[in-house]
Amino acid sequence: MNIKRKVQLQNYNTLSVPSVAEYFCSVNSKNELIECVNWAEKNSLPLHIIGGGSNVLLAPKITGLVIQCRINFKKIIDQDVDHIWIEVGAGENWHSLVEWTLKRQIYGLENLALIPGLVGAAPIQNIGAYGVELCEVFERLEGLKLSDKKFTSLSNKDCDFAYRDSVFKHTLKNQFIISSVVLKLKKNPCLKLIYPALQTALAQFKNPDAFDVFNAVVSLRKQKLPDPLATPNAGSFFKNPIVSCEFAAQLKQAYPDLPQYPQEDGSIKLAAAWLIDSAGWKGKEASGVEVHPKQALVLTNRAKCEVGVILAFAESIQRDIKQRFGVPLEIEPQLLGGGVLAR
Ligand SMILES: Cc1cc2nc3c(=O)[nH]c(=O)nc-3n(C[C@H](O)[C@H](O)[C@H](O)COP(=O)(O)OP(=O)(O)OC[C@H]3O[C@@H](n4cnc5c(N)ncnc54)[C@H](O)[C@@H]3O)c2cc1C
Structure with missing residues (x-):
């Protein structure tokens, strides 16, 4: 130590x-x-x-x-006719894991390629991209429960996954350190191509395979998102808001172009990027913090400002969107170290 x-x-x-x-x-x-x-x-x-x-x-x-x-290991722990279960240490790089599975003809993670970060954080916000969420392949995890200092296993149900959400943001917030994750993947590809941009990118292929999906996702992400090494950012800064069906209908009347995505429970997910873009924030900048000119959900921090500066800018966007559309925007990245908002 x-x-x-x-x-x-x-x-x-x-x-x-x-x-x-x-x-x-x-x-x-x-x-x-x-x-x-x-x-x-x-x-x-x-x-x-x-x-x-x-x-x-x-x-x-x-x-x-x-x-x-930084607990690092990856291993196949079980299989049946259709599935392969892998256990992965929390310290493994997520994208390297996606590559590792594909090289071994293990399928299910291809849509989640190039998401930055480590495996241990993936369940915290139930990472998702291009029509797939972690919860669809997640079996269980192990971690240290701080209340009794025992290593405990949590099932998919225990984790209470939802859109960019899990039990680790609520009852187990700051109470559980994930040490490994078990994923249930497939021996044969079962491609998920519902995401429109992915369909367009794959239109040239007659029968796309999992590697084509992986390559298309990597290429789309490189086009759309700034590389944090060149332009500091945390990906989407705001979550897509989820509103009631009734409120969504009112918004649709006032703003017919606002993209709306019905959820299983009857609520409606709205495109936060559309709200921010139509309010004219794209490319706007204050003290070196900018709404990315190509992707309205991303705030960049070229000036390497302290978090208070970023939050002040984010709050002015939140206020404006609430005033214009009546929609509250929630910040996606997690605050670490506390006390910041009181500045
Ligand atoms: C360019 C870019 C693109 C992105 N695109 C996406 C995307 O498409 N989809 C998506 O869902 N996310 C996306 N993200 C967000 C981010 O990549 C994910 O949330 C990722 O899972 C965070 O991993 P991390 O290791 O960096 O976690 P960190 O940022 O270090 O931590 C995130 C949270 O997890 C907690 N945590 C981390 N490790 C553990 C552990 N072992 N046990 C318990 N708690 C832990 C931390 O305390 C913190 O609350 C993007 C980010 C960037 C910069």
């Missing part, structure tokens, strides 16, 4: 927000994870978990111990 003091986390988050952790430790095993948690408890320090830092907003100073879970 190598606990470091006063660690600068600017290179540990894709928004390049400056942030100093009072203590920081990268753990490689379940034993190290327990040791770290015990050490924090003995020193009465709050705990924070970071993965690849692609969906977090870091406070300028983080009191306590920041743990990065």
Whole structure:
């Protein structure tokens, strides 16, 4: 266990927000994870978990111990006629895992290619892209429950997955450190091509296979999203809002072009990008924080500002969208280190 003091986390988050952790430790095993948690408890320090830092907003100073879970392994643990179950350590890179499965002719993750970050964070917001969500292939996970310091297994149902949501944002918020994830994948491809942009990209193929889908997703993402290494960002900064069917109908009358996606429970998901774009925010900038000129959901932080500056800009967008359309926008990245909003 190598606990470091006063660690600068600017290179540990894709928004390049400056942030100093009072203590920081990268753990490689379940034993190290327990040791770290015990050490924090003995020193009465709050705990924070970071993965690849692609969906977090870091406070300028983080009191306590920041743990990065780097438990790395990937293995096939079971199979039947149609399925293969794999167990993956929380520290594995998500995109490398997608490549690893495809190389072994294991299918189901191709639509989720090129999502930044580590495997341990994927269940937190039930990552999703191009018509597929993690919950569709997720079997169970294992992690350390902080209330009793026992490694516990949680099933798909236990995780209470929803759109960009899970139990880890609610009753288990800051209460559970994921150490590994088990996915149930397929031996034969079962392509999911409902997403219109993916259909267009694959139109040239007579019979696209899983590799074509993977390549199309990678290429679409490279065209549409700024690379965090060149332009600091955290992907979508706002979640697509979900509203009642009645309210969606009113909006449709006033704004016939607003894309609406019916959900299984009867509610309607609205395209946040459309709302932000039609309110004229695309390309707008304040203090070096900008709404990306090509993708209205993405805020970029070229000036490497502190999180307070980004949040102030985001709040002005939220206020404007609420005033114009009556729709509240929720911020997608998770705050780490607290106290920031009180600035
Ligand atoms: C360019 C770009 C594109 C993106 N596109 C998408 C997309 O298409 N779809 C999508 O869903 N997301 C997308 N994201 C968001 C992000 O990639 C995902 O949310 C990803 O799962 C975050 O992984 P991470 O390891 O970086 O997590 P972090 O940002 O480090 O952490 C995110 C949250 O998970 C918690 N956490 C991390 N690891 C653990 C662990 N082991 N145990 C418990 N809690 C943990 C953290 O405390 C924090 O609350 C994008 C981000 C970027 C920058």
